[in-house]
Amino acid sequence: MNAEIIAVGSELLLGQIVNTNARFLSQQLADLGINVYYHTCVGDNPVRLKSAIEIAESRSDLLIFTGGLGPTKDDLTKETIAKHVNRQLIMNIEALQSIELYFERTKRLMTENNKKQAIVLDDSQILPNEHGMAPGMLFNTEEHMYMLLPGPPKEMEPMFLKYGYPALQSLLQEEDIIVSRVLRFFGIGEAMLETEIEDLIDAQSNPTIAPLASDGEVTLRLTAKHKQMDTALSLLDETEKKILTRVGHYFYGYDDTSLMHELIKLIKENKWSIACAESLTGGMFQQEFTAVPGAGELLKGGVVCYTNEVKAMVLNVRKETIAEKGVVSAQCASELAENVAHLMNADIGISFTGVAGPDELEGKPVGTVYIGISIKGKPVQVEKLNFGGTREAIRVRSVKYGCHFLIKSLMGNQNAI
Numbered sequence: 001m002n003a004e005i006i007a008v009g010s011e012l013l014l015g016q017i018v019n020t021n022a023r024f025l026s027q028q029l030a031d032l033g034i035n036v037y038y039h040t041c042v043g044d045n046p047v048r049l050k051s052a053i054e055i056a057e058s059r060s061d062l063l064i065f066t067g068g069l070g071p072t073k074d075d076l077t078k079e080t081i082a083k084h085v086n087r088q089l090i091m092n093i094e095a096l097q098s099i100e101l102y103f104e105r106t107k108r109l110m111t112e113n114n115k116k117q118a119i120v121l122d123d124s125q126i127l128p129n130e131h132g133m134a135p136g137m138l139f140n141t142e143e144h145m146y147m148l149l150p151g152p153p154k155e156m157e158p159m160f161l162k163y164g165y166p167a168l169q170s171l172l173q174e175e176d177i178i179v180s181r182v183l184r185f186f187g188i189g190e191a192m193l194e195t196e197i198e199d200l201i202d203a204q205s206n207p208t209i210a211p212l213a214s215d216g217e218v219t220l221r222l223t224a225k226h227k228q229m230d231t232a233l234s235l236l237d238e239t240e241k242k243i244l245t246r247v248g249h250y251f252y253g254y255d256d257t258s259l260m261h262e263l264i265k266l267i268k269e270n271k272w273s274i275a276c277a278e279s280l281t282g283g284m285f286q287q288e289f290t291a292v293p294g295a296g297e298l299l300k301g302g303v304v305c306y307t308n309e310v311k312a313m314v315l316n317v318r319k320e321t322i323a324e325k326g327v328v329s330a331q332c333a334s335e336l337a338e339n340v341a342h343l344m345n346a347d348i349g350i351s352f353t354g355v356a357g358p359d360e361l362e363g364k365p366v367g368t369v370y371i372g373i374s375i376k377g378k379p380v381q382v383e384k385l386n387f388g389g390t391r392e393a394i395r396v397r398s399v400k401y402g403c404h405f406l407i408k409s410l411m412g413n414q415n416a417i
Contacts, residue, residue, distance in 0.1 A: 001145075001172065002035045004060035006052055008068035008077050009151055010043035020153055021066040028160060030210075032168055033178045033225060034062065044074040053084055057144055062168075067151030069134035071113040078121060078137070078148060085141055088122040095120065095128075095135045102133060121148075127163040131155045138167050145171070176225040179232040183220045183240060186259060186404050188250040190218045196246045200239070207239045216397050217259075218250075252407065259403035260288050264295045266410050267348070275344035276302035277315055277336040277351040279327065280369065285352065285399045300344035305336065315339045326362040328354055330370055330382040337372030338380050349374035350406060352398050357391045366391075369398050373409050381409065 005022045012019050022039045029036050038060065042052045049068075056063050068077030082089050096118035103110035117134040120126060127136030127147075132155035137148040147164060149156045185193060190213035194201065197220075201209050207224035222239055226232040244251055253262050267274060276286050276299075286302045289295050303314055308327055311317040317327075317335045325331040333351050341349025354369035355361045367387040374380045383405050387394045 001033075001061045002037055002059070003029055003062040003064060004038040004040060004056040005036060006040045006042065006049075006056060006063060006065050007151075008042055008044065008049060008065060010045075010074070012041050012067075013043050021149075021151070021156055024153070024157055025064060025066070025160065028165060029064075029168075030221065030223065031178065031180050032165070032172065033176075033223070034168070034172075044068060044076060046076050046080045049076065049080045050084055053081065060144075062145045062147070064147045064149065066149045066156055069117065069136075069148060069150050071111075071116050071133075075116070078119065081146060081148065082121050085121075085146070087124075087139075089119050090122045091115070092118050092120045092126060092135060095126065095133075098129070098135075099133045125167060127159050127167070129155055129159055130162070131158050136160075136164065138164070138171075140171075176227055177229050177232050178223065178225050179229070179236060180221060180223045181236050181240065182255045183222065183243065183251060184253045184255075184257065185218045185220070185247060185250040186216070186252055186400065188218060188247060189213075193218050193220075193247055193250070197243055200242060207235050209239065209243075216400055252404070259400050259407070261292055263403045263407050263410075264289065264292050264298065266407060267298050268294070270410070272347040272410075273298055273300050273345075274348040274350065275300045275340045275346035277340040277349070277372075278302060278304050279306055279311070279336075279351075279353040280356045281352040281395050281398050281402075282306065284395055285350065285402055288399055300346040302344075303340060311336065315343065326364075328362050328364045328368060328370065330372075330384060333370035333372035333382045334374075334380045335372075337374040337382075341374045341376070347376045348406070348410075350402055352402060354385075354394075354398065356394045356398075367394055369394065369401075371398065371402050371405055373405055375409060381405075 005025050007019045007022060011017050019041060026036045040052050042048050065077050068075045099114055099118055120137050121139060124137040124139035129135045132150055134150050136159050139146055149160060190211055194211055207222045210221040212219045222236050224232040224235040278285055283304045289299055305311045305315055308322055311327060312319060312322060315336055316339045317332055321331050321335060333353050336351035337349040351372035355364050355366050357366035360366055369385040369387060371383045372380060385401060387397050
């Protein structure tokens with residue numbers, strides 16, 4: 001089955017919000033073995049929406065709509081679709097009661113136009129909205145399948161997971177079991193990774209191999225089909241083994257993990273503690289670290305040391321280092337990492353110093369970054385990097401590489417502490 005995701009809403013075209021729904025739905029449909037070849041975005045205009053529907057019908061079996069189910073006059077998705085497929089719109093009593101109860105519970109006045117959200121296409125399967133008001137819908141014609149979902153992700157995602165996904169799964173009547181596995185890599189570009197496994201990608205059939213690059217990382221999504229779960233998993237294992245034989249040095253985890261999650265897991269398993277000194281990253285490493293539940297107990301503390309004064313007076317970077325080597329230097333990164341670990345009585349110290357831009361500093365070009373790593377009982381190590389891109393991209397990559405280098409260092413020093 002081939003699907004097309006049609007996002008409805010002028011706010012998407014104006015750039016007021018980002019269409020995260022398409023990404024989410026594409027991932028879910030891939031798990032079902034449904035191919036997504038097109039994403040379409042169209043404004044709140046019935047003529048243009050009708051045109052988008054006709055184009056989608058010419059190339060896709062399943063059309064999934066997000067948005068345009070609300071109470072206002074510009075919410076015209078179901079009205080346009082109903083007219084296009086020649087179906088009646090009817091009031092769904094259960095949905096109306098749910099909307100009325102919502103207003104009673106929140107002690108808000110329910111205006112007449114809110115009843116519009118309870119109107120659905122006749123003879124469609126209703127997908128209850130447990131996090132909002134407008135229900136979703138699923139129905140078939142002789143040639144196509146249509147699914148209508150609300151636009152807000154907080155409503156759409158749980159609705160699809162609880163009702164939409166199982167409904168599609170049952171309609172597909174797929175005898176084969178579909179299993180996916182995501183392999184995550186860091187430190188290698190998408191082009192290089194694809195070059196290393198190009199013959200495997202070219203020869204793919206079952207499992208399939210789908211590369212994806214994002215924020216300096218690369219993922220490979222492996223998807224296998226078979227009537228038996230054990231066989232499907234075995235197919236994934238065989239393909240994974242072939243891939244990791246070639247690029248396993250860059251592999252760090254599976255599925256929805258992240259470099260920060262893997263780092264925190266490693267620190268927690270070994271009962272270590274960490275402290276941070278951040279100049280160019282401005283606290284970003286600590287923000288990402290503490291965003292992971294349970295990570296707070298591992299972080300002793302940190303210092304955002306933007307100025308030379310703080311580097312010298314708080315973190316005891318030697319005046320000679322600042323005067324002779326500069327703050328954008330391996331020596332400064334080394335002292336920051338070692339001194340913050342000592343100051344916080346932590347097993348591990350990590351530091352970030354460099355030039356995020358927009359201008360060069362101390363004669364060093366934008367993108368020059370030094371990351372210092374201090375592990376108790378081991379010599380301090382410093383990694384120098386040269387990044388391109390925007391100020392924000394340089395900071396984000398610095399944090400990710402900090403995680404990457406720490407993971408590699410700690411895995412090589414399991415008995416260091």
